[in-house]
Amino acid sequence: MRTGLRITAFAAALAATFGTAYGVGMGVDPVVEESAPPAPHDEHGGPAPREPEGDGHEGHESTPPGGLQVSEKGYTLDLATPRVSAGEREELRFTVRDASGGAVTAYQREHDKELHLIVASRDLVTYRHLHPTRAADGTWSTPVDLPRAGGYRVFADFTPAGKGAENLTLGADLAASGRYEPARMPAVNSTASTDGYQVELAGSLRPGKASELKFEVSRDGEPVNDLQPYLGAYGHLVALRSGDLAYLHVHSNGEPGDGTTKPGPGISFTATAPSDGTYRLFLDFRHRGEVHTAAFTVRAGAAPDASEPAPSSPAEHGDGHGDGHGH
Structure with missing residues (x-):
């Protein structure tokens, strides 16, 4: 197996406000749900202003990062389920489309799968690694049941079939409705x-x-x-x-x-x-x-700030392993 690293990135804003509350899908493969302290609030009880996302990200990227787009090199991630309800088991459905708009139905198998699907919350507290099933018409589906409302990002990692085809990771936003409670990312730990x-x-x-x-x-x-x-x-x-x-x-x-x-x-x-x-x-x-x-x-890169919290306590992991899709 190759040791290679595929790097993609995205920088997309949520399409709806947190006041409406969001929800996320949970998969059947590895599941992480780690407790984290609430995010700081302003004097009115709302979320405190966030620092610009670019801060702290010094430029080492020699080429523009991939994954920013829902479409790249003629392929598009068509997420048919852009919104789910937090805490409820629902079906997440999507299709990868080619430049003509047709559904892609042939893929190269990489690391035992045709396509790897990652779902992560914007605060990086919730993580899902899913392996959805593909219907003959090219529609992919997987059950999801994420515990918290909020904004999430869906990554589809795949290589289309065909000589010279390149690996791609396309990204799309997923929202989960429900009561939104912001969380701070867990502290540095080893x-x-x-x-x-x-x-x-x-x-x-x-x-x-x-x-x-x-x-x-x-x-x-x-x-x-x-x-x-x-x-x-x-x-x-x-x-x-x-x-x-x-x-x-x-x-x-x-x-x-x-x-x-x-x-x-x-x-x-x-x-x-x-x-x-x-x-x-x-x-x-x-x-x-x-x-x-x-x-x-x-x-x-830069060393942790002196005010950085002590290493976090062990992560809390949910269940959700083993309904047959990823094993």
């Missing part, structure tokens, strides 16, 4: 807990330069040496940049059966941050037939 597992992170993201990220998985104080392949590897990593949700999608170094890569406890990745900034890392791994997700907040 240790995460999920479903009884502990994961330690070593290494750091470097703006504009490749660097190694190493994760060590343990359970009850003992190293986990029998990880199972997930999407063709022992680990799967997605990183999202705070602010504009620049998207990094990377798979682990080495692959099962290559004669050198061990099934744990260590999982290694090579990644390049597109710029300085704060990122959320979501590590998926499989053990004893179940997929688990560990979440981290890290800095790339």
